[in-house]
Amino acid sequence: MRGRALLILAAAAATLFGCSPGQKKTEIALQRFFGECGAVYGQTVDLAKAEGECGIVTALINKFNAENPDIHVEVNIVAWPGYTQLASQMAAKDPPDLVTMHQGVISDYSSRGLLEPMEPILRHAGIDPAGFTAASRLGVTKGGTIYGLPWDTIGGLFHVNTKLFAQAGLMKGGKPVFPNSPEELLAQARQFKAATGKPYFVQSQLNDAATHVRNLYTYLIAQDATIFPDPKHIQLQTAEARRVLALFKQLNAEGLSTVNQDNPAAIATFLNGGGGVFPTGTWMIGGFDQEAQTPGRPLYQSYAVFPYPRLWGHAASFVDGHSWVMPKRKRTPEQRAAIVRLLAFMAAHNFDWSRTGHIPASQAVVDSAEFKALPHRGDIAPLAQIGRPLPGYVRRQGAIEGLLGEDLGAAVTGQKPIDQALADAERRVDELLEQTD
Numbered sequence: 001m002r003g004r005a006l007l008i009l010a011a012a013a014a015t016l017f018g019c020s021p022g023q024k025k026t027e028i029a030l031q032r033f034f035g036e037c038g039a040v041y042g043q044t045v046d047l048a049k050a051e052g053e054c055g056i057v058t059a060l061i062n063k064f065n066a067e068n069p070d071i072h073v074e075v076n077i078v079a080w081p082g083y084t085q086l087a088s089q090m091a092a093k094d095p096p097d098l099v100t101m102h103q104g105v106i107s108d109y110s111s112r113g114l115l116e117p118m119e120p121i122l123r124h125a126g127i128d129p130a131g132f133t134a135a136s137r138l139g140v141t142k143g144g145t146i147y148g149l150p151w152d153t154i155g156g157l158f159h160v161n162t163k164l165f166a167q168a169g170l171m172k173g174g175k176p177v178f179p180n181s182p183e184e185l186l187a188q189a190r191q192f193k194a195a196t197g198k199p200y201f202v203q204s205q206l207n208d209a210a211t212h213v214r215n216l217y218t219y220l221i222a223q224d225a226t227i228f229p230d231p232k233h234i235q236l237q238t239a240e241a242r243r244v245l246a247l248f249k250q251l252n253a254e255g256l257s258t259v260n261q262d263n264p265a266a267i268a269t270f271l272n273g274g275g276g277v278f279p280t281g282t283w284m285i286g287g288f289d290q291e292a293q294t295p296g297r298p299l300y301q302s303y304a305v306f307p308y309p310r311l312w313g314h315a316a317s318f319v320d321g322h323s324w325v326m327p328k329r330k331r332t333p334e335q336r337a338a339i340v341r342l343l344a345f346m347a348a349h350n351f352d353w354s355r356t357g358h359i360p361a362s363q364a365v366v367d368s369a370e371f372k373a374l375p376h377r378g379d380i381a382p383l384a385q386i387g388r389p390l391p392g393y394v395r396r397q398g399a400i401e402g403l404l405g406e407d408l409g410a411a412v413t414g415q416k417p418i419d420q421a422l423a424d425a426e427r428r429v430d431e432l433l434e435q436t437d
Helices: 003-016 052-067 083-091 103-110 119-124 134-140 162-167 182-196 209-222 239-253 263-271 282-292 333-348 350-354 363-367 397-412 418-434
Strands: 026-032 071-077 098-102 152-161 277-281 303-307 317-320 322-325
Touching: 026 333, 052 071, 052 333, 052 350, 071 333, 098 103, 098 333, 103 134, 103 322, 103 397, 119 333, 134 152, 134 317, 152 162, 152 209, 152 282, 152 350, 162 182, 182 239, 209 239, 209 277, 209 317, 209 397, 239 397, 239 418, 263 277, 263 282, 277 282, 282 303, 333 350, 350 363, 397 418
Parallel strands: 026 071, 026 098
Antiparallel strands: 098 322, 152 277, 152 303, 152 317
8 A cells, every 4th residue: 555656646536536616526425433523623634633543534534525626525423333323224225335344343244245345446446455464454354355445453452551660670671571471471470569569460350341352362362272163153162261261360369460440440540550561452552652751640751562472372462453344335436436536545544544553554554664653653563463353254253252251251250160161151152153144
């Protein structure tokens, strides 16, 4: 997705197809989440002045509309994640032209023939999928077919309070010292608590299935374990899964992690210097880095972030990502041409989107000095290569996460024996998948 070349292409297209006086604009509908911030960014076209997911995506679409006077992108903002509304629109045969969709959700729609294969559209936009990162290309490929323009990779990271790590003797050469095995993790966590009086981990374990599922998936992928052997079954009663749950159960049992905190409470604890490592997503980098630049705050000049360390097998991380997909519907040739130009524009501005904290979908952007000059991006860039989504045939990933989270949480907090929790989770997920058309 050669950025400058695409910008030139988009500019040339705008000139060639520019709107003459009285010419009717081509209307396309775009549906997105990321929040509503029209009061702040509703007129912004200067991308440098936009911040955060909502601000940047709003400014991008404003800029596209301003530079393409023959096209108008009508934006419909939905509450996250927006799929209930999309299902209703599809049932009424009136879906939007473009939709932001998590890559893990695409299979729910592509398997029912509700999305257009994207490769012809990308080709017309001058976008070569070979330029996508390994993680983002896997994320939008289902059954060998690409169903979306990937925009980023999102996943879990180790967000670190370096001041507390230094106090615990776990800094070397200005970087945190991470473990290379479960035994080293326990030893370092005990060392950390002895030195600081605080838990090594800050974790959102209350009403937050994502925490437990992210930990399990990541370390199963690292061990090359088969998680979903086929579209209708999950495989959890394994030695690999038992190892992961046993480790996190031990961390809880020894008070080396926060336990009874939901996500807002865990965020507050980390921001206030209440623990060493907060395993949470790429989307938190901006807020944490802002705290690290604010004198007087507990994280001031004391923040770093890296991918999950290797504890078993090889370096790996469970990831998802955002993408642009095209629901099937009737469109005029002019609308298709407008979508091509919008996708080319979005791809050309993948760097601007990466300021959110997410990993770019373009390998060229990941490799660029511009991207690596952003705070912490050089440290998290490996996520583009080591990140892996679930297999493309796995449907109902959100519902699966909810089911797994309940039983995994019961296991690591000691409410259920690990073997029982894994058996119960496996049975419940299999029942869900068997009922999925």
